[in-house]
Amino acid sequence: AQTVTQSQPEMSVQEAETVTLSCTYDTSESDYYLFWYKQPPSRQMILVIRQEAYKQQNATENRFSVNFQKAAKSFSLKISDSQLGDTAMYFCAFMRGDDKIIFGKGTRLHILP
Amino acid sequence: NAGVTQTPKFRVLKTGQSMTLLCAQDMNHEYMYWYRQDPGMGLRLIHYSVGEGTTAKGEVPDGYNVSRLKKQNFLLGLESAAPSQTSVYFCASSPYTEMNTEAFFGQGTRLTVV
Numbered sequence: 071a072q073t074v075t076q077s078q079p080e081m082s083v084q085e086a087e088t089v090t091l092s093c094t095y096d097t098s099e100s101d102y103y104l105f106w107y108k109q110p111p112s113r114q115m116i117l118v119i120r121q122e123a124y125k126q127q128n129a130t131e132n133r134f135s136v137n138f139q140k141a142a143k144s145f146s147l148k149i150s151d152s153q154l155g156d157t158a159m160y161f162c163a164f165m166r167g168d169d170k171i172i173f174g175k176g177t178r179l180h181i182l183p
Numbered sequence: 184n185a186g187v188t189q190t191p192k193f194r195v196l197k198t199g200q201s202m203t204l205l206c207a208q209d210m211n212h213e214y215m216y217w218y219r220q221d222p223g224m225g226l227r228l229i230h231y232s233v234g235e236g237t238t239a240k241g242e243v244p245d246g247y248n249v250s251r252l253k254k255q256n257f258l259l260g261l262e263s264a265a266p267s268q269t270s271v272y273f274c275a276s277s278p279y280t281e282m283n284t285e286a287f288f289g290q291g292t293r294l295t296v297v
Contacts, residue, residue, distance in 0.1 A: 165284065165286075
């Protein structure tokens, strides 16, 4: 069975700093997708970034980028120039193409002014 | 576009009562999911469906039943509610495609069982 582990329950950084959230996963599959979702206080789940396992290039979306290490089964999220609006819960998730989506327990990120 | 809509948004139940949560999506997605979110536990999968007429158990299926009679709807039922089922429930859907897949979420239902 696939599992997703987020080892940092909570983090705090100053505004404008760079922060990295960790995620590791366990699977025997070679083809899959990885995601980072953001959940602000509004409770809405928002897709931040997506990575296809077959792509070697790390995904980027503006200030958000990932470090995807397939052999190490690691999928960390880097937020550059952090902003107050980045304060949220962040969930790492795994999906096989024809199956369910599994989430980690989340990292609560606080951006301090 | 409405996306994924959950009904109701809030509900208080007494122990032993039953209820059904409705999830509707208008994106013609094949896959639909029900999760529960509890503090420190992340999102745990209750049941999911990979197509109309099909359902499968997730990580925490006990005490819940589901049905997917129509492609656009995924119902989550609690036959006899227990305080341990107090949680925030999220429905999600995703397309069956190898490209650009992602999960789209409803706004959540806060359920309290007293």
